[in-house]
Every structure is written in C-alpha cells, then in structure tokens.
Amino acid sequence: MNALRSALHLLWMAITVIPWATVVVLIAPFTSKSVVYRVCRAWLGLTMHAGRWILGIENRVTGMQNLPTGATDGAVLLVKHQSAWETFCMPPLMPHPLAYVFKRELLRIPFFGWAIGRMDMIHIDREHRTEALRKVTEQGRRLLGQGVWVIMFPEGTRIPRGEKGAYQSSGARLAIDCGVPVIPIAVTSARCWPRKAFVKTPGIVDFSIGPPIATTGRKAHEVTREVEAWIETEMRRLDPEAYPTAETPRSAVRPSA
Template sequence: MLLAKPSGVLIRSLLLSLYLLVFTIPYALLCFLVFPFMNARHRYAMAATWCRITLWMLRTLNGITYQFKGFDNLPNGPAVLLSKHQSAWETLAFPALMPRPLCFVFKRELVFVPFFGWTLGMLKMVQIDRRKGHSAFASMIRQGRTRLAEGAWVIMFPEGTRTPIGVRGQYKAGGAHFAVSAGVPVIPIAHNAGHVWPRNSFIKYPGVVTISIGQPIQTAGRTPAEVNAEVEAWIETEMQRIDPAAYL
C-alpha cells in the first residue's frame, strides 16, 4: 500500500515534472530536426539516450532504482517481449536497459501528439491504424517481421493498458499471435514499477523496481491461445513472487 505523500516526495515529483518540461521539449525538437539526416540506428540511439538521462533523473531526484532477475534469459536472436504494464516507468526504462533496440507497437494516433509523437513517428516502430480492422493486424505482422529481421526485438503489453498494483488485466493474444506467425520465442517480463510510479499519478515514490525476465517460451507448433495462456500464467505467478504484499 502506498503511504501518505511526505512533502519531500511532492517536491521531488515537482522537480521531475520541471525537468520533463524544460529538457524533454527541446530534446524532442532537436530529434525532430536532426533525424532526417540520421540512419535508423542512430535515431534510436538518440531517443534511448533521453530514456537513460530520465532514468538517471528518476534515481537522483526521486530515489527510484532497479534490479534485474533472469537477465541471462534474454536470447541472442529475434524475440517478442511481452511485459506486465503498470506504469510509465517501463516504457522509458526498457529502451534504456535492453541490450537490443526495441520496436514498440502503438496506435497511429500517437504520432500526432506534439513533440513526443512527432519524434516517435520518425523511429522504426510498428504503427497500427485500428480503424482498418483485420488489415491493421496484417500490417502489424508485416512491419514486425521487418523489424525482427533488422535485429530489433518487438515489445508489447498484452494487457493493453496500465493496471493498478495487485490487479490482473485481460491478456490479449495479439502479441502471442504475432510471435507464432513470425516463428520466434516469447520472453515474458514481470515487474513492480507501479509502486514507484503508479498509473495516472503525478507523485513518484522512492523504491527499487524489480524486473524479472522469464525463460523463452517457444511458439513452434503451438496456437496463439496456448502461448498467451502460458505467458499470462508465468507473469502473474511471478508477480506474486516479486510483489507478494500486493496480492494478499
């Protein structure tokens, strides 16, 4: 359970918001200006640098650190990462911490968000136009396979939206379906970032985020439903192990 907000936590959260306002907008504008002259690898590296700087600010200002469990389970080859989704923390931490470029799957409408969306649209991610129904999924498969062939890992949040701590969202099978169609393993990821940066919360709480990475789940000869069920079972079981108090 999150405790009452002491004044120091509030002030540090205000300072982080000031940093995001003062640093992020100029950085995004710089990306927008220089990206046309950079290749895809350098664009991603520049975007990931912002993530690393922000992680450093979160540690320095807000006392938020992290630890890995099972980092050696990450493969030396193509894979689809399917992660628990509790916070904004993981969306900026994963590009900074993973050993390969990540390809996020996101709604096309995000590219119209000023600064952030404009920069995101110039990176090699997978954009989905949900108005196009089945053809949108076919487009995701096509784009995702291209990104895998280029050496990136595709990452998705099967719950779709951020969930409060101790809550199991509905696991959608889109990520498993893509992994089966692409013939690559799934890497399940559990974490408890919701304690330090709760969803829709202005306040950031000090603490250690545990990121637990499971062994690859093979997809050959299996249905998306089977793979998705195994992903859900592993993540939710692991969540109770790394964050038992949230599931009492």
C-alpha cells in the first residue's frame, strides 16, 4: 500500500509541475519576483497537502514564537536536511518569503529547475568555492535587506536518519556579515521520507524551531558549533529511536570561557 501511495504522489507531482512551471516561466518576465514567489509557494503548499492526503505525512511545527516578528527583520535559517520533504514544506510553513541557497545543477531539471531559476534565490557552483561564498554574501545581504529570510542546509546534503554530516560555516558567516540572527531548525523527515527512497510511510514529521542565536561580534565557527549542538541534541529528543545511544553529541558540549 505504501508503494502505491508513493507512486500516486510522485504521479501527482509530475502532472502538476508541468502547468505550474509553465505559468512561472511565462509570467516571470512581466511581473515582480514577489508574485513569482507566491505562485511557487502555492504549488509547494499543494504538494505538502498532497503529501498529507496521499502519503499520510503530517507536519508538527513547534517554536514558531522563536521567529523574528518584524516585517523587515532578517534571519538566516539553518535547517537539518534529511529528505526533499523539508525543501517543499519550508516556504508554505514560514511567515516570511524565503531564498534558498542551492547548487546550480538543479536549474537543469526540466520544468522544476526552469521554474526555480525564475525565483530570486541564490544558486551557486560548488566547484568554485570562493566565487560561491562571494555570491552567497552579496546576494544574501541584498535579500536580507528586503526582508527575505535566507535558508541553508548547513550539512550541505541530505543526511540519513540517525546520522550527522559535517556542518559548514557559510550560513553563520552570512548572518554575521549582515548582522542578523541564526535560527536553527531540527527536522525528522526521514522517519517518513528516507533519503533517496521511493517508498514513503505515513507518520509525523517534526519541525522544531530553536531560539535565535545572536551573531554580533562572534566568529562563524563558534556560531556553527552552537547551531550544530542545538540541532543534533534536538534531533535525539525528537527521534530517539534513530540513535543507538541517548548520549549528548560531543559538539553539544560548549567549551568553557
């Protein structure tokens, strides 16, 4: 049954992405980036609801009170990345427009890539690290100044359930350069939508939004360690059966002053 439900959801996405992407490509030259974003956000919202109706995946969001409330307040969201589910869900769940930092290879995906290429986001070439970091800083500063939140996956790629990738400091560096806080977010999507898996299972995906982490006057590696400590400790609280022991990750122990 789960395989059939997964096939139906994939078919639903394949059928709906074509007219959605076509509309985005056609209207993009004649309208604002904010309108393009809203059209894309609407499709992502439908995809999220289709996941609930077809796959039986429910979202449970906690910590919304930790998000900035001002219309122009900036933030860099650093999110645990386990599957494509959080990529679809974050824009409809968040109260502010988001700009993803993503590898430019995604722009080559038919229809989906063509559509996201019309959005005001930050696509980078990972093979040219220096240029990529410069682009993230320049475009990130511009977007944050417009009240758009920048979202990044600090581990860089999807991580299997119960595992931890190497946390990169580029998100913290951007937040420090722009004088905005970092918001750590733990996500347990792999319980229902495992990495690179075709078959998805019904269940609850937790999105836990942590307290804002101040960046003023701090080093990027210090902020990154704090983000890593919070997310990985929270992952063990939310999904304890995914981890063989309940011990606190070594990175969660902050050095003494």
